[in-house]
Structures are given as structure tokens and as C-alpha cells.
Amino acid sequence: MYNMDAYLKSLTSNAVKLSKKVQDGIAENTREFRFENQAHFLETNEDKMREIRQNLDSRYEKEKLDGLKRLIAMISKGRDVSEFFPDVVKNVASNSLEVRKLVYIYILRYAEQEQDLALLSINTFQKDLSDKNQLIRAMALRVMSGIRVPVISPIVILGIKKCVTDLSPYVRKIAAHAIPKCYQLDPAQKDALLDIITTMLGDNSTFTIGSVLMAFNQVCPDRLDMIHPQFRKLCKMLVDMDEWGQITALDLLLRYSRTQFLNPQGRSAAPVTRPVKKTKPVAKSFYSDDDSDVSHHSSDSEDSSEDENHAVDPDLAFLLKCALPLLQSRNSQVVLSVAKLYSHLAPAEDAYKIGRPLVRLLRTHREIQYVVLSNIVAIASQRPYVFDPFYQHFFVRSTDPVFIRNLKLEILTLIATEGNITFVLRELQEYVKSSNKDFVTQAIQAIGRCASNIPEMAESCLGGLLQLSYSKSEPVVAESVVAIRRLLQQRPQDAVVMITQLTKALDEITEPLARANMFWLVGQFCSQLPLVAPDVLRKAAKSFCSESESSKLQILTLGGKLVAQDGTSSKTINLLFQYVLNMARYDLSYNVRDRARFLKGLVYGQQKAGQENVELDSSENENGLLDSNNNDSSELESESLQGGGFEYSDKELNLSEHVRKILLSEKEAPIQENPSHGREQYMVGSMSLVLNRSVSGYEPLPDWPTVQPDPSVRRMAATMEAPGYMNDRTGFGSDSVYAQSRQQNSSSSSNSNTAGSRTYDGQSGAYRGAQTLDKFLESSEEETDSSEEDSEEEDSDEEEADSDEEEESSEEESEEDGDEDDEEEEEEEASSSEEEAILPAKSTRSNGRR
Amino acid sequence: MIESLFVLSPTGKVIIEKHWHELIPRRVVDYFNDQVTKSMAAGEDVTREDVLPILSSPTYQLINIYRDGLTYLSPVTKEVDPMMVFEFLHRIPDIMQEYFGQVSETIIKENFVTVYQLLDEMMDDGYPLTTEPNALKEIVPAPNILNKVVNTLGATTSVSTKKMPSGMSNLPWRKAGVKYTRNEILFDIVEEMDAIVDSTGKAVSCEAHGTIQANSRLSGMPDLTLAFVNPRLVDDCSFHPSVRFNKWEADKVLSFVPPDGHFRLMSYRVNLPSQQNLPIQVKPSINIGANGGKFDISVSLRNSSGNPVENVVLTLPLHKSTSSLTAHCNVGQYMFDPVGKVLRWDVGKIVQRERAPVISGSFGFVAGSSDTVSNAGYNIGVEFLIHSHSLSGLKVAKLKLFNESYEPYKAVRTMTKAGRYQVRA
Structure with a gap:
């Protein structure tokens, strides 16, 4: 119990x-x-700060997490919480991964300020580098390389070296990311880092390679010689890289190609001309199937120089072909990067391929549209034919933001052709109805530009503008009269009819700018308007007092021109002019008074000293006020030049003899520049292009070389043996050769093999590299299957002498596979000797890895 | 290089800031806010959306995107491809959407530690690192009910360490070791119609933009091949990174290993022949006098293959000097927003052989408004939705699965919506 x-x-x-x-x-x-x-967590005050410190010292993970989250919150709000550094660093070896992640974020943020304390954490990271979890290894290296404490750079390099040989491609990717960080920390380590980069360039994992290239671009962008042996491999891997890697790779390959290949356009060819349509099928067959891409190749450029289409270096053609599928990426920068590649590298007849994908990007976010449209403007000003089939996509919607619609208008004027101008014009006239004044102005100017770009359509454009000049809206009238004036200067043959039409509306037009422009027009063409011109002067004289200053100046000029035209024969005109002069003499504006005095002197022949100056001044006035835009500077120049062309040194010169020449000389038609003229000088895709000014850090593309650089350097790819750990192909679900062979049955993969040998067959010199590359890829696939072979090869790699022999023998083996005749064997020997010459570079590489 | 990110609230306050490279002082945000206010003050009809996506300060180029009321501002010091920055910045709200279901100031504040970790993983020293949602979820766990319960009910450290995946998948977009008891994959083909229709009812431009959204709940590493009945219809397309380009080039089939969960498999564009494809016809007539105007808008069904057209909404932005509006409609409801000067007519569903919806009425201008008002053109925005209808006629023929032995449940839905559809009056 x-x-x-x-x-x-x-x-x-x-x-x-x-x-x-x-x-x-x-x-x-x-x-x-x-x-x-x-x-x-975001609300914090001083009491809480004490609490945080307690939390960090707590035994419980929860409270630690709590404290850390508070700290992160304060960091993200921009508050300085570096005082907690000692408390946080203590937790770096915490068992909880969650705690550690937050500690890392904190350390990365403040290590620079608390260098000594930060060193305390290094041990933990070094230990973590050997953790069996790849994410922890990666994280450790990431934090270690991110701590900006110069003292630890040798440790970081050790860490990178360790991770470079990691089996996980993710860890290797992080290692690649660590390289530029280490370089920034301590530039003196450049040589060691270069060795690492060289090793990593041999990596065959599509997961890693993009980051390696990024490191390359950061640390040694000029060492393009390191890319030679990898060029073809990189081209092949392009489709399988991750999207950000593709961007980096395309950038690098673009720069590489600009230094290594000759301009496919030929030295003299101007890309602006529209290629004949029939070139399209040619270009298509050039790329349409895998087998034919190299068949156009010829070893020497002797025969190919006759036909420009075939002058494309086969390696360059290979790059262009490999980049093409990326146009279907969902990442808009990848698409734009390919467009950049094509617009700076491809022959003109291939450029049309980028049109459709770029237009597709117009369906995405507003900001992306902005960049795409800016780039389209630049490309279209060089090659309008790329975009003219898509003109409908550049029609403006009422919901488009201002910056989008201005760009669209500009593109419409650039790509207008005889075929689509009717639609474009109708569309532009629709825009004039908008309630936004700026937009209306832009639209009218666009109509004017269309007309001057396509002379065939100028007449209908003029008709449309004339229609607009009867509009009730004053800005529309003003802008369309200005546009008409500009066009008539280019097309004097239409002037008489148009001006007669315009003057009929003179009484209704009140906008000063429009009136000033009309007076100038009448004056300029007065010889062809014997009836209209004096009548306009009469009307103008009547309304002189109520005119604006710019109109008054133009009325004076009109009078002067009429008198100069008819001499002093016509009494009426003389009287009218003198009336106007008298009115002007008492005008409030000194400009008007000045102009009156000057014209009086000029026309009625008073010779006084200092005429030159007066004349120059006045012509400036005339032109400065004539146009609201500054586009007509050329006119100003022409007039003052022609005025200045006389020999004033002759004191006896009577100016009035030349009055007609001075006043009525043909004025050079204004050149109408697009609003964003100048964009095309920048690299496609760059910020400088979008902003149309050079942004700091902008580097223009190198010019094409004038002499063909040695193409054989890229052949070395065949000798490259990647260590086994680098051959884990991540591109299982992708396009790589490996994936294809897995996807398809064995018969089709063997097909591609035979196709390869067939096409590369009979190619001499430069092509052998590509052939061996194919073989190399096949053989490396086999290697991945058996790891033993790999390790053997790594061993052999280390012994230099052996490796030389082995590579040569393997080279020969691979040659034997394809059926080749004697001639080629000779060439092969030649090539292998070249390889020997290049080999030292490789041996340093293997040293570096050790 | 993308150096820093500031996420700004609608009022211009910093919600979160992240520096990947070096610290950029916060005063740049004040400068930015000033610039935005300045450019918005430039004209009366300038909105936040009209502010340039790249503004310049003396030291920085202020690259910014504006989405859902939030501004994502990234000041850069050096030349950089702006498109890459925009693309990356847009990925951030995309990922947040994926993680939290929606994006707003409150959502970011409620999940800021997760957001901060995400930002940390997405970018490394100014270069994008991991941006695939599937891969990110391996590293930064998404907040879900299960996680919350696990966290609160005591099981802390041991579980979270175990949860750490030991092996990442070889495919950046797919998690390893996915397992479902019921395997299914669903496709949504959504087509949006972009059109500009002139006052006579003729389409000035007209095209269909389609996306294939998929929701994959398949175990293991399935390898799918999706074939279309009529792939040649597709004019231009872009793919999810999982899709093999060369298979599409060669056979016009989509061959891919899908990511887990929701993803956009493909976007495509189809050019439509202009006339017969318009599903509904909007006939506007707007007469404007000096002091006001009269309008009369009717909507009728044209071509929707017998399906009812739903959610029809017409919006008519009126001139800024409009002072009053009266209207009458026989179907649906209308609303006039006196501040934004927008008339919104919610028509609802339109079924064939019913009387056509009509709205008519008049509006007046503020006294003394200028002549330009009476000349201005009007644009009517149109929204609609048609279920199980495809504008382009694109059809899925079959879906085959390789590499796994189970037979998944497969389904395809189609839908047509109005995209940028605009009628000029």
C-alpha cells in the first residue's frame, strides 16, 4: 500500500x-x-538596444535569432549598429544555420569598420570550407571573400584555390565570384588570380563558366589571349549558360571578336545602304542547317575576297550562329546582348534577324521598353530596314508614357518607307488630335521629317501639313507652317503652289511664329510670285503695328527682298517698303529699328563703314528669330558666308550692286536632325546610348583590326584537357551536345558525328581546330562516364613531358577516326608543331593548379 | 555592376536598403525624390509613370523602376547595361510575388528578414547570382504555414539544419528530390489581344500576345515534350530557360525539364489578320462643341466563337477641363471619376442575341477653356475576357513524359483577354 x-x-x-x-x-x-x-523588428528604441545585446548573449537560439533579426532590420533601415560587432561575432560558430546566415549578413556589412574583430571569424570560415554540405562551403567562401580586410587576402586566395577544385559547380561558381572581390581587396595578388582564372576557364560546367567570365572581365579584361583556346568552347556553351552568364559571355565574345577578326563588311563598305532583298535567302542557307555552316569556309581569304558574303571568318560565323537561339531568351538583356553582337559584328544582311525579337520586348515593362526603343532608334538610324516591317508596333497608344511615345515617333520617321508611309502618315495625323501640346508638336515635326526622308512622299506630306495649317489650334498651325517652310526649302519646285495656298489663309493665322515664317517664305520666293508677294507686303504693311517682333523683322526683310528683286522700278513696292521702314523706325524694339536702318542702307545704297558687322548681326537676328528650333543653323551660316564672300577689302565696292545677291541668294535647306541624333555612335545596349552622352566608365568597342590576326591560336582548344571535376555537365535539361545525345537515341547522335566529320572533312588549316573540338567534346563526354579515366588524366597532366606526348598521340588518334588523305596529314604535322609552340602556356597553367 | 538597391514606399521613404558593393549614402534618395517631384510638376498630365527610368545626379545614374506603387531605385556610378539593371530590378518583385503572394510596403515590412536574405542571395558583389525561384527556395525557405508551425512548436535548430539541402540539383531552375503523391501538370494558355481600332471600326494594328503559364507538381526529374497542333502560327516567341532551343528550331516542340511550381513556359506573338478577329465591336460617336460634348458608345459582339464575352469594361478618359458629366446606360453601371476625369463603364457579360449595350450622355467643359479642347481626340480603353477561346487558334496536341515512370494528370485551359486594346473616337 x-x-x-x-x-x-x-x-x-x-x-x-x-x-x-x-x-x-x-x-x-x-x-x-x-x-x-x-x-x-523594425521598431527599435534605446531600451531595445540593451535587449538586443542580451538576446545575442542568450543561450537560446530563438533569442539570438530575435536579436539578429532586429539588427538586420536596423541595417536595412540604414542605421549604424556596428557597436554590436563583438556580440555578433561570438555567434559565428553557432550550430544553427539560421543564426549563422544572419551573422554572416551582419559581418559582411561591418567587417570593414571592425577589421580586427572580423579576423576572429576567419577560423570558422576556413573550417567550413571543408564542410560536407556544398551550401555551407559556398557560404563560407562568400563571406570570407566579402570581408574587406586586406590582411586576409592570402587566406582568401587559398580558399578560392581550394574551392576551384570542388566537385560542386555551385561552390566553383562562388569561387569565381570571389576572384574579383579578392582582386579589389589586394591588386598585388593579380598574378595568382590570373592563374586561377586560367584554370577555371577550362571548366566545362555551364553553371560555373558565366561567373568565370565575369571574373575575367573584372580582373584582366585585356588578356584576350587567354580566351583563344576557349573561344569555340565558349560559343558552344553559350546556349546552356544561365542567363546572366550569357550576358557576360556575349560581352566578352563581342570584344574578343572585334580584335581577332576582320570586318565582314569589308573595309570600305558602308552599312547604311539597304541590302538587296535577295540576300536574305543567301543568308538563311548560310545558317539554316548545321552541316553547311562551315562549308562556305575557305582556308585562305584570297578567293573569298571576291564575294563579301563569304568573307566572314568561320569562327565569327560560328559565334553568330551560336548566339542566334538566345534571341528567344526570356531575359531582355540577353536578347539585347545578342542584338549588340549582331549590330557590331554581323554582316549587314544578317542584321534583320534582330528586328523581330527586339520588337517583342516592347510588350514588357515600361522601363525595358524605354531601353529597347532607345536602342532601336540607334540601330534604325543605321539600318532602318531591320525594323520597317514592324512599323505598326511603333504606333503610339494614348496610355504610353511621354518618353516612350517620343521615341516611337522618332522610330516611325526613321523607318518610314514608300511602302508604309501612307499608314505612318495617317497615324501621325491622328496624333495631332492629342490634347498634349508637346506631343502634337512632335508629331508635326515627325511628319516633316518623313517628307524630307522620302522625297516621293513629300507631296502628300505637304498636303497633310497644309491641311493642318488651317487647324483651329494655334500651336498646330505654327508648327505646321514651320514644317512646311523647312520642306519648301528642300523642294523649291513645290513652293509656288504651296505658298499661294498658304497666303490665302494669312488673315486667319494669328500665331506670330507662323506669320513670321510665311513672310520669310514669300520673300524668299518672291521672284516666282510676282502677283502674290506684293499683295502680302501690302497686307503686312497694313497690320505692321499689331505684328509681333519676329513678324516685323520678317516683313522688313520681305520688303527689302521685293525691292531688291524689282529694283526700284515698281513704285508701289517702293512706297510700301518705305512706309514699313518708317513704321519700323519708331518701333519700340531696337532690333526692328536696327534691321530697318540696315535694310534701308543696303537697298538704297548708302555706303558706310562697318557694314559687315551690321550685316552679320542682322542675319543672325533674322535666323535666330525665324525658327523656334535651332535646327536651322546651317541657314545662318550659309547666309553670312555668302555675305562674307565679297571682297570688302575693295573700299570702292558699292554694296547695292550686289543687293540681289545678298538678299535673294539661295538659302541652303536646313538639315533636319532627329531629336536623338548621335546615339548611334555608342555601343548598342550601353547606358551612354540611352542617355546620349558618354557616361563615366564607358569604353567604346575596339576598332576592327586592319591586318588579320593569326586564326590558328584558337585551334589550341583541341589540346585542352579539363580536369575531371570540371566535366560534370550541368546542361542535362538543355541544348548541349551531351543533352542531345541523352535525349535522342544512339542512332541520331552518331548521325551528328558523321555530319561533323563530313563537313569538317577536306577543310585545311583553320578548320581542323573546330573538328578536333567536336571530337574533344565527344571524348570528354565519355570521360565523364568513367571517373577513373579522369584521375589518370589528371595525373598525366601534372607530368609535363608525358602530357605532351599523350596529347599528341590522342590528337593523332582522333585524326584517324575521320577519313583523311595524305595532304591533311601533312598539315596535321604542321599544326602539332604549332601546338608545341603554345604548350609552355599550358604548362604554367598546370603549375598554377598545383 | 549593380551596387545598391533602395526600395521606396509610395511616399518616397526608404523601406529597405541593400548594398552589394560599397555603401551609397542615403541622401541620394532625397535627391531622387526631388527629381521625381520636379519632373512631375512639369505638366498637369504628367504622372509618376512619365518620369524617366534613368535620372542623373552629379555622381550617380539613378536607375529606377516603378511597380505597384513601389520604387526600386538603384544608383550606379559607372557605365552598365541599363537593361540588365532593369531586368534584375523587375526580378525582385517577381520573386517576392512568388514568395509572399503579393508585393506591398506592408508585405515587405512583415517579411523583411526573408527579403533581406533573398536580396543577399540574388546578387553577389554587384553581379546576379541566383535568381531562379526554385534554387532560391533551397537556400532561403519561403514562409509557409508548415515552417511557421515547425518554428513555433519548439523544434528549432536541429530541424533547420536538417532542412538544409545537401545536394543542389544540376538544373538551376529545378529542385532536387521533389516528391508528390499526385502528379499533375496544368497549363494555362492566356492570350492577350493588342489592338488599335480607328473610329470606323477598322483595326490599325492588331496582334495576339500569348503566354503559356504552367503549374508543375511532378516528382523526380521529369522530362516533358509538349507538341502543338499548329505551331507554325507562332510568329515570334521566347522561352523559359528550361526549354531546349534547338528542339524548337528543329521540330517545333517544347522539350523541357520543368521547374517545380508556377512558371511561364513560353511567351509568343501571333500576327492577326486585321478585320474578322475583333471579338467585340465598339462604336463610339463623340460630338464636341465649344462648351461641352455629347457621346454615344455602343458595344456589340463580333467574333468570339459562340462564347460569352465577360468582364467588359470601357474607360473613356476625358479632357482635363471637363467639369460635369451625365450619362445613361442600358446595361451595367457607369462611374465618373471627377478627379482623374475618367468615365468607366462596367458592362459585365455580353451574350449573343441580347440587345447591344449602349451608353449615351453629355459632358461640359469648364468655362473659358481654350480651343484645343474641342479638337482633341478621344481614346477608349477596352477590357474583356473570353473563357476557352484562343484568338490565334493555337492548340496543344500532346504532352509526353520521359525519364519518370508515372503517368501524370494533364490539363490545358485557354483564355483570351484584352491587352492593350484601344478604340479611337
Whole structure:
């Protein structure tokens, strides 16, 4: 019985203990539950700061996490919480991964300020580099390389070297990312880093290679010689890289190609001309199937120089072909990078391929549209034919932001052709109805530009503009009269009819700018308007007092021109002019008074000193006020030049003899520049292009070389043996050769093999590299299957002498596979000797890896 | 190089800031806000959306995107491809959408530790690192009910360490070791119609933009091949990174290993012949006098292959000097927004052989408004939705699965919506 009692007692006490424990647990946890909403971390005050320190010292992971989250919150709000550094660093070796991740974020942020304390954490990272979890290894290296403490750079390099040979491509990717960070920390380590980069360039994992190229671009962008042996491999891997890697790779390959290949356009060819349509099928057959891409190749450029289409270096053609599928990427920068590649490298007849994908990007976010449209403007000003089939996509919607519609208008004027101008014009006239004044102005100017770009359509454009000049809206009238004036200067043959039409509306037009332009027009063409011109002067004289200053100036000029035209024969005109002169003499504006005096002197022959100056001044006035835009500077120049062309040194010169020449000389038609003229000088895709000014850090593309660089350097690819760990192909679900062979049955893959040997067959010199590359890829696939072979090869790699022999023999083996005749064997020997010459570079590479 | 990111609230306050490279002082945000205010003050009809995506300060180029009321601002010091920055910045709200279901100031504040970790993983020292949602979810766990429960009910450290995946998948876009008891994959083909229709009812430009959204819940490493009945219809397309380009080039089939969960498999564009494809016809007539105008807009069904057209909404932005509006409609409801000067007519569903919905009424201008008002053109925005209808007629023929032995449940839905559809009056 007693036993029973005791048992019961212990049971109850246990139960009480248990329930208390559970309660405690629940109480703590419910507190946590409240904390699930992370927003409260954002509210902090001084009391809480003390609490944070306590939390960090706590034994419980939860409280540590709590404190850390608060710290992160304050960092993200931009507050300086570096005072907690010692408390945080203590937790770097925490068992909880969650805690550690937050500690890392904190350390990365403040290590630079607390260098000595940061060193405390290094040991943990070094230990983590050997962790069996790849994410932890990667994280450790990432944090270590991110700590900006110069002292540790040798340790970081050791860490990178360790991770470069990691089996996980993710860790290797992080290692590649660490390289530029280390370089920034300590530029003196460049040589060691270069060795690492050289090793990593041999990596065959599509997961890693993009980051390696990024490191290359950061650390040694000029060492393009390191790319030679990898060029073809990189081209092949392009489709399988991740999207950001593709961007980096395309950038690098673009720069590489600009230094290594000759301009496919030929030295003299101007790309602006529209290629004949029939070139399209030629270009298509050039790329349409895998087998034919190299068949156009010829070893020497002797025969190919006759036909420009075939002058494309086969390696360049290979790059262009490999980049083409990326136009279907969902990443708009990848698409734009390919467009960049094509617009700076491809022959003109291939450029049309980028049109459709770029237009597709117009369906995405507003900001992306902005960049695409800016680039289209630049490309279209050089090669309008790329975009003219898509003119409908550049029609402006009422919901488009201002910057989008201005760019669209500009593109429409650039790509207008005889075929689509009717639609474009109709569309532009629709825009004039908009309630936004700026947009209306832009639209009218666009119509004017269309007309001057396509002379065939000028007449209908003029008709449209004339229609607009009857509009009720004053800005529309003003802008269309200006546009008409500009066009008539280019097309004097239409002037008489148009001006007669315009003057009919003179009484209704009140806009000063429009009136000024009309007076100038009438004056300029007065010889062809013997009836209209004097009548306009009469009307103008009548309304002189109420005119604006710019109109008054133009009326004076008109009068001067009429008198100069008819001499002093016509009494009426003389009287009218003198009337106007008298009015002007008492005008409020000194400009008008000045102009009147000058014209009086000029026309009625008063010779005074200092005429030159007066004349120059006045012509400036005339032109400055004539046009609201500054586009007509050429006119100004022409007039003052022609004025200045006389020999004033002759003191006896009577100016009035030359009055007609001075006043009525043909004025050079203004050149209408697009609003964003000048964009095309920048590299496609760059920020400088979008902003149309050089942004700091902008480097223009190198010019094409004038002499063909040695193409054989790229052949070395065949000798490259990647270490086994680098051959884990991540492109299982992708386009790589490997994936294809996995996808398709064995028969089709063997097909591609035979196709390869067939096409590369009979190619001499430069092509052998490509052939061996194919073989190389095939053989490396086999290697991945058996790891033993790999390790053997690594061994052999280390012994230089052996490796030389082995590579040569393997080279020969691969040659034997394809059926080749004697001639080629000779060439092969030649090539292998070249390889020997290049080999030292390789041996340093293997040293570096050791 | 993308150096820093500031996420700004609609009022221009910093919600979160992240520096990947070096610290950029916060005053750049004040400068940016000034610039935005300045450019918005330039004209009365200038909105936040009209502000240039790249503004310049003396030291920085202020690259910014504006989405869902939030501004993502990234100041850069050196030349960089701006498109890459925009592309990356847009990925951030995309990922947040994927993680939290929606994006707003409150959502970011509620999940800021997760957001901060995401930002940390997406970018390394100014270069994009991991941007695939599937891969990110391996590294930064998404907040879901299960995680919350696990966290609150005591099981802390041991579980979270175990949760750390030991092996990442070889495919950046797919998690390893996915397992479902019920394997299914669903496709949504959504086509949006972009059109500009002139006042006579003729389409000035007209095209269909389609996307194939997929929701994959398949175990293991399935390898799928999706074939279309009529792939030649597709004029231009872009793919998810998982899709093998060369298979499409060669056979016009989509061959891919899908990511887990929601993803956009493909986007495509189809050019439509202009006339017969318009599903509905909007006939506007707007007459404007000096002091106001009258309008009369009717909507009728044209071509929707017998399906009802739903969610029809017409919006008519009126001139800024409009002071009053009266209207009457026989179907649906209308609303006039006196601040934004927009008339919105919610027509609802239109079924064949019912009387055509009509709205008519008049509006007046503020006294003394200029002549330009009476000349201005009007644009009507149109929205609609048609279920199980494809504008282009693109059809899925079959879906084959390789590399796994189970037979998944497969389904395809189609839908047509109005995209940028605009009628000129």
C-alpha cells in the first residue's frame, strides 16, 4: 500500500513537473508566435538596444535569432549598429544555420569598420570550407571573400584555390565570384588570380563558366589571349549558360571578336545602304542547317575576297550562329546582348534577324521598353530596314508614357518607307488630335521629317501639313507652317503652289511664329510670285503695328527682298517698303529699328563703314528669330558666308550692286536632325546610348583590326584537357551536345558525328581546330562516364613531358577516326608543331593548379 | 555592376536598403525624390509613370523602376547595361510575388528578414547570382504555414539544419528530390489581344500576345515534350530557360525539364489578320462643341466563337477641363471619376442575341477653356475576357513524359483577354 502511495506521489510530482515544462515551453513559444510577423523588428528604441545585446548573449537560439533579426532590420533601415560587432561575432560558430546566415549578413556589412574583430571569424570560415554540405562551403567562401580586410587576402586566395577544385559547380561558381572581390581587396595578388582564372576557364560546367567570365572581365579584361583556346568552347556553351552568364559571355565574345577578326563588311563598305532583298535567302542557307555552316569556309581569304558574303571568318560565323537561339531568351538583356553582337559584328544582311525579337520586348515593362526603343532608334538610324516591317508596333497608344511615345515617333520617321508611309502618315495625323501640346508638336515635326526622308512622299506630306495649317489650334498651325517652310526649302519646285495656298489663309493665322515664317517664305520666293508677294507686303504693311517682333523683322526683310528683286522700278513696292521702314523706325524694339536702318542702307545704297558687322548681326537676328528650333543653323551660316564672300577689302565696292545677291541668294535647306541624333555612335545596349552622352566608365568597342590576326591560336582548344571535376555537365535539361545525345537515341547522335566529320572533312588549316573540338567534346563526354579515366588524366597532366606526348598521340588518334588523305596529314604535322609552340602556356597553367 | 538597391514606399521613404558593393549614402534618395517631384510638376498630365527610368545626379545614374506603387531605385556610378539593371530590378518583385503572394510596403515590412536574405542571395558583389525561384527556395525557405508551425512548436535548430539541402540539383531552375503523391501538370494558355481600332471600326494594328503559364507538381526529374497542333502560327516567341532551343528550331516542340511550381513556359506573338478577329465591336460617336460634348458608345459582339464575352469594361478618359458629366446606360453601371476625369463603364457579360449595350450622355467643359479642347481626340480603353477561346487558334496536341515512370494528370485551359486594346473616337 505504501508502495502504491509512494508510486502515486512520484507520478503526480512527475506530472506536475511535466505540465510545468510544457507550460513553459508553450509560453515561450506563444511569445514566438506573436513574433512571426517580422514587422515589429523594425521598431527599435534605446531600451531595445540593451535587449538586443542580451538576446545575442542568450543561450537560446530563438533569442539570438530575435536579436539578429532586429539588427538586420536596423541595417536595412540604414542605421549604424556596428557597436554590436563583438556580440555578433561570438555567434559565428553557432550550430544553427539560421543564426549563422544572419551573422554572416551582419559581418559582411561591418567587417570593414571592425577589421580586427572580423579576423576572429576567419577560423570558422576556413573550417567550413571543408564542410560536407556544398551550401555551407559556398557560404563560407562568400563571406570570407566579402570581408574587406586586406590582411586576409592570402587566406582568401587559398580558399578560392581550394574551392576551384570542388566537385560542386555551385561552390566553383562562388569561387569565381570571389576572384574579383579578392582582386579589389589586394591588386598585388593579380598574378595568382590570373592563374586561377586560367584554370577555371577550362571548366566545362555551364553553371560555373558565366561567373568565370565575369571574373575575367573584372580582373584582366585585356588578356584576350587567354580566351583563344576557349573561344569555340565558349560559343558552344553559350546556349546552356544561365542567363546572366550569357550576358557576360556575349560581352566578352563581342570584344574578343572585334580584335581577332576582320570586318565582314569589308573595309570600305558602308552599312547604311539597304541590302538587296535577295540576300536574305543567301543568308538563311548560310545558317539554316548545321552541316553547311562551315562549308562556305575557305582556308585562305584570297578567293573569298571576291564575294563579301563569304568573307566572314568561320569562327565569327560560328559565334553568330551560336548566339542566334538566345534571341528567344526570356531575359531582355540577353536578347539585347545578342542584338549588340549582331549590330557590331554581323554582316549587314544578317542584321534583320534582330528586328523581330527586339520588337517583342516592347510588350514588357515600361522601363525595358524605354531601353529597347532607345536602342532601336540607334540601330534604325543605321539600318532602318531591320525594323520597317514592324512599323505598326511603333504606333503610339494614348496610355504610353511621354518618353516612350517620343521615341516611337522618332522610330516611325526613321523607318518610314514608300511602302508604309501612307499608314505612318495617317497615324501621325491622328496624333495631332492629342490634347498634349508637346506631343502634337512632335508629331508635326515627325511628319516633316518623313517628307524630307522620302522625297516621293513629300507631296502628300505637304498636303497633310497644309491641311493642318488651317487647324483651329494655334500651336498646330505654327508648327505646321514651320514644317512646311523647312520642306519648301528642300523642294523649291513645290513652293509656288504651296505658298499661294498658304497666303490665302494669312488673315486667319494669328500665331506670330507662323506669320513670321510665311513672310520669310514669300520673300524668299518672291521672284516666282510676282502677283502674290506684293499683295502680302501690302497686307503686312497694313497690320505692321499689331505684328509681333519676329513678324516685323520678317516683313522688313520681305520688303527689302521685293525691292531688291524689282529694283526700284515698281513704285508701289517702293512706297510700301518705305512706309514699313518708317513704321519700323519708331518701333519700340531696337532690333526692328536696327534691321530697318540696315535694310534701308543696303537697298538704297548708302555706303558706310562697318557694314559687315551690321550685316552679320542682322542675319543672325533674322535666323535666330525665324525658327523656334535651332535646327536651322546651317541657314545662318550659309547666309553670312555668302555675305562674307565679297571682297570688302575693295573700299570702292558699292554694296547695292550686289543687293540681289545678298538678299535673294539661295538659302541652303536646313538639315533636319532627329531629336536623338548621335546615339548611334555608342555601343548598342550601353547606358551612354540611352542617355546620349558618354557616361563615366564607358569604353567604346575596339576598332576592327586592319591586318588579320593569326586564326590558328584558337585551334589550341583541341589540346585542352579539363580536369575531371570540371566535366560534370550541368546542361542535362538543355541544348548541349551531351543533352542531345541523352535525349535522342544512339542512332541520331552518331548521325551528328558523321555530319561533323563530313563537313569538317577536306577543310585545311583553320578548320581542323573546330573538328578536333567536336571530337574533344565527344571524348570528354565519355570521360565523364568513367571517373577513373579522369584521375589518370589528371595525373598525366601534372607530368609535363608525358602530357605532351599523350596529347599528341590522342590528337593523332582522333585524326584517324575521320577519313583523311595524305595532304591533311601533312598539315596535321604542321599544326602539332604549332601546338608545341603554345604548350609552355599550358604548362604554367598546370603549375598554377598545383 | 549593380551596387545598391533602395526600395521606396509610395511616399518616397526608404523601406529597405541593400548594398552589394560599397555603401551609397542615403541622401541620394532625397535627391531622387526631388527629381521625381520636379519632373512631375512639369505638366498637369504628367504622372509618376512619365518620369524617366534613368535620372542623373552629379555622381550617380539613378536607375529606377516603378511597380505597384513601389520604387526600386538603384544608383550606379559607372557605365552598365541599363537593361540588365532593369531586368534584375523587375526580378525582385517577381520573386517576392512568388514568395509572399503579393508585393506591398506592408508585405515587405512583415517579411523583411526573408527579403533581406533573398536580396543577399540574388546578387553577389554587384553581379546576379541566383535568381531562379526554385534554387532560391533551397537556400532561403519561403514562409509557409508548415515552417511557421515547425518554428513555433519548439523544434528549432536541429530541424533547420536538417532542412538544409545537401545536394543542389544540376538544373538551376529545378529542385532536387521533389516528391508528390499526385502528379499533375496544368497549363494555362492566356492570350492577350493588342489592338488599335480607328473610329470606323477598322483595326490599325492588331496582334495576339500569348503566354503559356504552367503549374508543375511532378516528382523526380521529369522530362516533358509538349507538341502543338499548329505551331507554325507562332510568329515570334521566347522561352523559359528550361526549354531546349534547338528542339524548337528543329521540330517545333517544347522539350523541357520543368521547374517545380508556377512558371511561364513560353511567351509568343501571333500576327492577326486585321478585320474578322475583333471579338467585340465598339462604336463610339463623340460630338464636341465649344462648351461641352455629347457621346454615344455602343458595344456589340463580333467574333468570339459562340462564347460569352465577360468582364467588359470601357474607360473613356476625358479632357482635363471637363467639369460635369451625365450619362445613361442600358446595361451595367457607369462611374465618373471627377478627379482623374475618367468615365468607366462596367458592362459585365455580353451574350449573343441580347440587345447591344449602349451608353449615351453629355459632358461640359469648364468655362473659358481654350480651343484645343474641342479638337482633341478621344481614346477608349477596352477590357474583356473570353473563357476557352484562343484568338490565334493555337492548340496543344500532346504532352509526353520521359525519364519518370508515372503517368501524370494533364490539363490545358485557354483564355483570351484584352491587352492593350484601344478604340479611337
